[in-house]
Amino acid sequence: MARLILTYGLISGLIIIAGIIATLPLAHSPGHSGGVLLGYLIMLIALSSILMGVRQHRDRVLGGAIGFWPAFGIGLAIAAVASVAYVVAWEGYLALTHYRFMGEYVEQTLAAKRAAGVTGAAYAKLAAELEAMKVAYADPVQRLPMTFLEIFPVGLLVALASAALLRNPKFLPSKPAG
Structure with missing residues (x-):
């Protein structure tokens, strides 16, 4: 069973990593606001390997x-x-890009808010919150759990749905040999 878990977990992780890396240029493009939604959609699709892994074990x-x-x-x-796998790959990406991600994210967010007309106290408050987030993100003790918690709740929901569906032997039944 450990082999099945590792295999399907790594398959899922690799799909997520490939999808996120492929969409990073899109997420950094001006005017693009669907990056988070796209990221979670990629995670959901990749984590469908949970359903396949549990089904394989069942059958x-x-x-x-x-x-x-x-x-x-x-x-x-x-x-x-x-x-x-996602956390390890993200840490690799951060290292390869010299940990610029959060600084660029803060700059882009503040630029978008300025362009939208946010000024004064509201802008100062947002800038302070983003700076605090940037400082926290620089600490691996805080960043690693944050990164893990980006994806794991999605996996938890997929695991719940998979367990609920696959306990019924009529759901995606195995094909008879022959």
């Missing part, structure tokens, strides 16, 4: 029947592996 190892809790446990483990 090949357990003969086509699995309870909610065992299915949820497998799904959660796959989500954890995918989340750790």
Whole structure:
């Protein structure tokens, strides 16, 4: 079972990493506001490997029947592996780009707010909040859990849905040999 968890977790992690890297130029383009939504859509699609992994275990190892809790446990483990892969890849990306991401994010956010006409106390408050976030993000003890928590809740929801669906042996039944 550990092999199945690692395999599907790493598949999911690699899909997420490839998707995020492919869309980074789009996220940094002026006027693009759907970056977060696109990122979570990529995560959701990639984390569908949880459903495939639990289904494979149900059909090949357990003969086509699995309870909610065992299915949820497998799904959660796959989500954890995918989340750790995401964190490791993101840290690699940050290192390759000399940790410029958060500084650029703050600059772009402040520029967009200025362009939208935000000034005075509201702008100063936002600038202070973003600067505090930038300082916190520079600390790996804070950044690593933040990055993990970007993806893991999505995996948790997919694991719950997968367990609920796959406990029914009629949902995506295995194909008879022959």
